[in-house]
Amino acid sequence: MKDLNEEQQERAAGLKGLGCSRKRVEDARFTQGKGNYVDDIKMPGMLHGDFVRSPYAHARVKSINTDAAMALDGVVAVLTAKDLEPLSLHWMPTLAGDKQMVLADGKVLFQGQEVAFVVARDRFIAADAVELVEVEYEELPVIVNPFEALQSDVVLREDLAGQTEGAHGPRKHHNHIFTWEVGEKDATEQVLGDAEVVAEETVYYHRTHPCPLETCGAVASMDKVNGKLTVWGTFQAPHVVRTVASLLSGIEEHNIRVVSPDIGGGFGNKVGVYPGYVCAIVASIVTGVPVKWIEDRMENLMSTAFARDYWMTGKISATKEGKITGLHCHVTADHGAFDACADPTKFPAGFMNICTGSYDIPTAYLAVDGVYTNKAPGGVSYRCSFRVTEAAYFIERMIEVLAIELNMDAAELRRINFIKKEQFPYQSALGWEYDSGDYHTAWDKALKAVDYEGLRKEQADRVEAFKRGETRKLMGVGLSFFTEIVGAGPVKNCDILGMGMFDSCEIRIHPTGSAIARLGTISQGQGHATTFAQILASEIGISADSITIEEGDTDTAPYGLGTYGSRSTPVAGAATALAGRKIRAKAQMIAAYLLEVHDNDLEWDVDRFVVKGAPERFKTMKEIAYAAYNQAIPGVEPGLEAVSYYDPPNMTYPFGAYVCVMDIDVDTGVQEIRKFYALDDCGTRINPMIIEGQVHGGLTEALAVALGQEIAYDDMGNVKTGTFMDFFLPTAWEVPNYITDHTVTPSPHHPIGAKGVGESPHVGGVPCFSNAVNDAFRAFGLRHTHMPHDHWRIWQTANRLGLHD
């Protein structure tokens, strides 16, 4: 929109298109308690399900007695694996090529595992009946440590006994799942061997859990008269759920309707398929009435998909001047009892091979070993694209450790290793093609904004004052520069259960010039109804206020792979723009007919087609829409609709530069965030206000993870952090005022140049907070300390460094 005159600018502004901080259209209902979530769905005769769950992390199930539960007034059914077996539904396939028990089949493998499903007249009776189901267990040895699992004689997955080949190649041990290798092993070892400087560190990214305010749930309704199954649920990928449900149940796909209503946050937690969904569906098929299953908070934290749990050992080599020459990374990945990671099929460790980060590292090698333990299954991308948080955390810690090894400033070390602007598109050593970037500009802007040199000076003064005994507080300057890989992804190498990871948009323009667009994605709070209308407004010249966006109903929306991994804007957003362009192309033909000129004599002008050189002769999109429905135009079909299925040619690579200033009380371990500056480059900015909101949310989840949020187990496999008392969910009180900033480097391959932003702050935020803690102790000899940096662990670090003596 470069050369618009004043009058055109006014019309463009009226569209509320790209770049407009349009208020979120969703918020009217959300802020008034008028949202429609799964648990709001109530149907006549609806029954309620609840799980009997295992108190043990590893045990044989000797017997299950359901008599007492069945005798309770109001109990309709109690399902066990035996009941599901005839339907072959006692196990189900996972997204990672493994299989998972729906209900305990002979043994349980993690605490909280689903053992039996009680179906009752109301939620209260169901809960009472759960207590009446008698399960006899025989405890087995528990393994919660993946390294121990690889040494142990104890076979966790007896169902896989003797299988030396898994979904991703050979298995080295009965508790081993896969080895995934990328890059050049020998060459990397050679580079490391020859290097002037090598830094080595093991970085544990602890197990945590996404924490949407709404937990998972579903309502299944089998209509035995017309043979149709409808499932409302907390699904981040409703179309895939329909396909899976059809494949598992044998019900033809056109007879299944899956609906994601309003979803109260997903963050990856709602990508997978859970036993609760399957049991609700089976129970509805069995009983012929709707069945609802809603998990509670503790069930959510202990049984639905966790995130991270990666032990990452790195070696990074450089010249004495700090030019990085090679990177070696080995990951021991704790997948829990079943490999239920939600990754594209060919990527068992997701996009962990983005772990060379923002740096021009010529030689690299990555190997990931997946391991079974007695913990809950999962491994989802908690507010990130597949394992990108792990990769970013790993490289941003390794850079800091290398800076220590080189006795160099960590900001400078980054600067001299960044991929340069002119190197894009950049081929990374581990196989990705970075689309665009301008890292140096972003970095310089960030460091200037926070007065980086001033901070370092202040920090040095603080260290001196501390040594003189004048203060007990240290100061940390956390840096992070991240590159994400989002927008999965090209169908040639990205699929989920065989479904290519394209996405879609279908647009209908109504006769009076307003429109509805439906997409294959599903908002869980991102504000799609707001932003996708903006993309379209700029493409087709209809105000965003006149465009309805609808997602989540598989009967009406075009097929798409859903919303996670920041893929909605890169993929469905592209489909939206392209479908809009198809609309415009047809509109041009209609306008040409109405204006009695040749198509090529028209040019697009914000919201209308104008005859070239005769600006007074034009047809607005509104007029064109009407004509599409009331005129017989030779050679042109009536109506104005378009659909686009978009197979992205590449991923997009958003990046950002973050700085955190933290004060740490060495005596109590209490940290205080004095300042947090976040510069994000997500390419073209669709709605700056929404971007800012996403950045605030993502940073807050990053703060949570870095400073305390974890799923911890004791040696017996008991979950120690199963409620909000111990599972850290920050409130406004714990969160600083974030400073947000941006640069704009559009994606060259995306129709509008947008890259996606919802997850960037999480990916970049976690290392930034963690680096701040580590940095505070650098002057006292600390190389690395593991997250989460809660009070006692920070205290312990200070203690080990002798700061309490």
Next chain:
Amino acid sequence: MIPAPFDYYRPSDLDGVIALLQEHGDEARVLAGGHSLIPMMKLRMADVPHLIDLQGIDSLRAINVTGTRVTIGAMVTQHDLIDSAELSSAAPILRETALQIADPQVRYMGTVGGNVANGDPGNDMPGLMQCLDAQLHLIGPDGERSIAARDYYEAAYMTAREDDEVLTAISFDAQPGGYAYEKQKRKIGDYATAAAAVTIQKSGGSVAAASIAMTNLSDTPVWSEAAGAALVGTACDAGAIKAAVAAMLGDIDPTEDNRGPVAFKRHVAGVILTRAITRAWDRA
């Protein structure tokens, strides 16, 4: 997170409460603000077939300050403590403590009586009441009796209160002087990693009297007589504070949990007490 079935009662006077308690024995419990009891029922850690709500009994909501004597009805909420100008001037440590309990939503519902009666070592009011040497007033089938807060707590959730007794009020003598309630917690809404309640009376530049109690560092609140005594007669200098901390450490017995290991808790207890004494002395 769904409680077992229970019957609900809402008597309008204490006689009605006592009668129900007698009738149902240990199957009955009184409900105050519900912010400790209801979570326990939802987790099915507390099984309460007969739940007797005290919200209908207005006489338990009174706040009375007569001279130095402060009496607080059991059903006075933690928010009321913050809000009462009378209490804030008579005993400002109440407000300082209440502000460190949970968040406004919890404080609107949670009561002083529930907090004191509960017996959870994590609660902040019990330590405070021990520091203030408060009397707890109970009523039961045999009439009324009073017991010192310092004698009330036996173990976690075990107190000197009989099952058929109700706490009606708490009273204490408000002493002028310095005070502080210092608490370390992981986040808003968390119980203490360590907390200290301190009052100090000053006379002629030295400590005339001091009282110190600690929260969440044993299975009961800990009133450390020796810690207070260590300050008396001193100018509350670094050496005296060190001696008080050492005495306090001899009285607490923390256990490891998600807030951290024992060594950490003991260290933090010392830091928190040092800060509390320093603040109280500054105000004395």
